[in-house]
Amino acid sequence: MAIEVFWISGSPFAWRVLLTLEAKRLPYESHRLEFSKRDLHTPEYLAINPRGQVPTLRDGGYVVYESIAIMAYLERRYPETPLFGISAEETGAIWRVICEAASYLEQPMESFILPIYGDAATEKADQVRAALPTIRDELTRLEAALRDRDWLATQAISAADIAVFPLVKSLLRAAGKPAASAFEHGLTPFSTKYPALAAWLVRVEALPGYERTYPPHWR
Ligand SMILES: N[C@@H](CCC(=O)N[C@@H](CS)C(=O)NCC(=O)O)C(=O)O
Structure with missing residues (x-):
């Protein structure tokens, strides 16, 4: 089945x-x-x-x-093509990045994107504004992780990259909406503000089958 x-x-x-x-x-x-x-x-x-x-x-x-x-x-x-690491150290590093994203980035991301998507950015301006410093701080940490390597946790693509990638793409999509221009979000131009993350996005997008996963209503 x-x-x-x-x-x-x-x-x-x-x-x-x-x-x-x-x-x-x-x-x-x-x-x-x-x-x-x-x-x-x-x-x-x-x-x-x-x-x-x-x-x-x-x-x-x-x-x-x-x-x-x-x-x-x-x-x-389905252990073929391992995404949670080969060694204990890799597994620890991957889970650390995933846990950090879940603990520190997901909630602020939602506080930013949901009012913008839902036409409630004016009404919830305080919430949007309050989320931004944390978002920028977390992106800076991710940027630093990519200073010496291509992927967030290990030398190859892993579950850490897959868990974080859609969060960053969602932030960028919201940041590009007209309602976001009312905030000094500091997320764009992304390739200037976060060059290593911008290059990493392109690497993830090169994954075979990526196009099948792209949100259809974003096209
Ligand atoms: N922690 C959950 C979050 C899932 C979640 O928030 N999904 C949203 C879509 S982005 C949803 O289904 N929302 C519908 C609702 O809550 O009514 C996960 O990682 O799967």
């Missing part, structure tokens, strides 16, 4: 799973859901993801949600 993935276009968390499947060259059946059609709240979907969120992965009779948990499951189940 095929691996099935349930996702919505533009979800950075779902994007992680699509990138992982492509990086591991695993065939999968894609179920693109629409938030506006309340696809995430049908009884059938809530039965596999009681939070009514994406992503969710079904592999035969097994179901798992939470993007990083899905990535860890895929690694264990």
Whole structure:
């Protein structure tokens, strides 16, 4: 039975799973859901993801949600093309980057992008403004990590890169929206402000199958 993935276009968390499947060259059946059609709240979907969120992965009779948990499951189940490191040291470095992104970047990223996407940037201007210093600080840390190597945690692409990439792309998309110009966000021009990260984005985008993962409604 095929691996099935349930996702919505533009979800950075779902994007992680699509990138992982492509990086591991695993065939999968894609179920693109629409938030506006309340696809995430049908009884059938809530039965596999009681939070009514994406992503969710079904592999035969097994179901798992939470993007990083899905990535860890895929690694264990399909170890070819390892993404969580070969040595104990690599695994530690990869998980450190993932945990840092989850602990320090995800929430500020959402505080910035969701009001901008949702036409609420004026109403939630304080929230947007408050998130920006942390976002810049975290991007500076990522930039520093790339000073001496091509990838965030190890010498090859890893789950750390895949977990962080959609967060950075989402920040950049929001930063390019007209509503973002009301804030001195300092994120652009990205290749000037964060040159190593900009070059790293291009490296991730060269992953075979990347185009299949790109959020369709962003095109
Ligand atoms: N921690 C979760 C976050 C998932 C999440 O926030 N998904 C959003 C889309 S970006 C969602 O499904 N939102 C719908 C909702 O909460 O109603 C993960 O990593 O999978």
